[in-house]
Amino acid sequence: MLDMKNALDKLNISLDLNRKVVGVRFLYTKKEFLEADAKEARTKIPYCVMVKIATHGFGLKATLETSGCGGATRALGLEKPKPEFESGCEYHSFGLYKDLTIAKNVVDNITLCKHEIYGVMVKPLEAFNENPDVVIIVTDAYNGMRIVQGYTYSYGTKTDFKLTGNQAVCSECTAYPYEKDSINISMFCSGTRYLAGWETTEMAVGLSYSKFLGTAEGVFRTINGAEGNSAKKHIKKKLEMTNLSNPGIYENDAYYIRLSNRDDN
Known part of the structure; x- marks a missing residue:
């Protein structure tokens, strides 16, 4: 795990982060879930709240039964989307889109994990003894800029950021970077700001783990040019x-x- 520690050290030296960097690991079987090194959620809890808790240093794992948000369960692959979601009717009922056609367009373009999982583990990245699947960094706009600069240093221009201000932590910061093996930024959504109570100045960056390593190196290598x-x-x-x-x-x-x-x- 030297690569992870090295990357985390370089990121924390380069940036002043007020929250711990979070790792997410998908758990595909009951056996894998039981063996995962985190406390099991005993009551229903939204995925984004699990991420918030992890930014404070505490890990949790949850299954479909203990997941408290339908948006996250379908985004992460804990269950398949229901017909009312696929039709756009559920999104249209939110009052965020002017008509059903636009709501259906948003549904058709949201990223959901293609796999089926038994559970998910979320904890501080520093607590992982194995590679996570996704890394999430909750921070401010300045650090967000520096992280994007670090990604660009190592991988070039990211031309397809995807954000709608909905399903922010589960889709924009987890499913999309995982499925694309890339980076994404999120301004959060109204749901997670209500449920998790993020600061109004906070935003989030999600990366596949493989891209996190190069991005952290890039942030470190661009200190001289950027700061x-x-x-x-x-x-x-x-x-x-x-x-x-x-x-x-x-x-x-x-x-x-x-x-x-x-x-x-």
Whole structure:
């Protein structure tokens, strides 16, 4: 698990995160569920609330019986979509789309996991002894920018972000990045903001685990080009408390400072 620890260390040094980075693992059988290293949910709990709890350092695992949100159960693959969802009627009843045609369009374009699972485990990434399937980072817009810069450093331009402000944590941050083996951003949805009580300034980033590793490396490698002098000083102090090598952090060397100095001349 050195790759995971290394990536997590680089991310936490590069960014000031107020919440723990979260890992999600799909559990395909009852045996796998029972062996999964997390406390089992005893009452119904929404998936997004499980993610919120994990950002505070506590892990949970749940099955269909203990999942408290129908949107998440179909997005994660705990159950198949019902006819009222597939028709668009359920979404149309939310009052978020002007007519049934638009609601059906949104339904047809939402990403649901194609697999069938028995359960799901959600806990802080640092608590995993095996690779998770998805990584979720809840943070602010500035750190969201830096994470996207890190992804772009390693993988190039992401041309197909998908977000609708609905089914944010389960589809936008979990199913979509998992199915696409990629990254996605989410402004959250009204449902999770109500159920989980996120701060109004918070947003989320979801990544497949494989892309998380390269993204964390990219965030670390873009410190010099992206951050100003005060941030670099702070990051260097954090770096001194680790065994990581300085990736090349220099004062007055952010790209926009260099461009500004060049223009002044």
